[in-house]
Amino acid sequence: MSTSDKLQLAFERFDALNQADPNTEVFEGKSYPKEVLYAQRMTKQLNSFAPKASEALKLTARCQHICRWEIPRDSYDMNREGYLRWRQALKKFHSEKAASVLSEVGYSEEIISKVSFLLEKKQLKKNEETQTLEDVICLVFLEHYFEPFAAKHPEEKTIDILQKTWRKMSDKGHKSALALYLSNDALNLISKAISA
Structure with missing residues (x-):
């Protein structure tokens, strides 16, 4: 095969x-x-x-x-x-x-x-493939699941989750995240999270 x-x-x-x-x-x-x-x-x-x-x-x-x-x-x-x-x-x-x-x-x-x-998820931040997987997981979350999550939770919790997500990602992941097609509300929350 x-x-x-x-x-x-x-x-x-x-x-x-x-x-x-x-x-x-x-x-x-x-x-x-x-x-x-x-x-x-x-x-x-x-x-x-x-x-x-x-x-x-x-x-x-x-x-x-x-x-x-x-x-x-x-x-x-x-x-x-x-x-x-x-x-x-x-x-x-x-x-x-x-x-x-x-x-x-x-x-x-x-x-x-x-x-x-x-x-x-062994050797996150050290193993290239583990990091790539984590970036992809985070990108899928941001693109498809973040806005429904944000709608159900207070802004403080949403920003905390975004900051934790951001810390797990690589620089390449960050660039891809900022290029996603997201609503203005979602982009504003991401901006608040990464500038805090």
């Missing part, structure tokens, strides 16, 4: 698992399982931001939230400690789910280990 065939098959397997997401999102008049749409947005953003991305990074972007609904946020205490424990559990869960699919598709242990490494 060629590399491109294997990659496409893995994408199809990831998307098939995410089709079971009970949460939906309407985009451009069509309803999608939430994590299917998120995965497609991740792939699209990676292709734009890093068109020469490795196969491992392409796989990771596609499965970054695989079956996320199976471990809901409220299954952990609704405080900072609970949030961090939830995030750690998700990283391990996504890594195991992805490894199972990649093994079935016929990927090598080397690729599977690399995808796990990236899913667990």
Whole structure:
């Protein structure tokens, strides 16, 4: 099986698992399982931001939230400690789910280990591919999820989230973020956050 065939098959397997997401999102008049749409947005953003991305990074972007609904946020205490424990559990869960699919598709242990490494966000700011993944995650958040988030929260919390997001990004990520097509309200909040 060629590399491109294997990659496409893995994408199809990831998307098939995410089709079971009970949460939906309407985009451009069509309803999608939430994590299917998120995965497609991740792939699209990676292709734009890093068109020469490795196969491992392409796989990771596609499965970054695989079956996320199976471990809901409220299954952990609704405080900072609970949030961090939830995030750690998700990283391990996504890594195991992805490894199972990649093994079935016929990927090598080397690729599977690399995808796990990236899913667990190891060496952020030190490893180029981990940083690229984080930039893409942040760009997808800013482009598609930030404005609905801002509408539900006070400005102070929104700016705090933006500052945390900004700190995780590279200079290249910052430039791409400022080039996104966003509303004036969103751009004003970003401006406040990065100038504070």
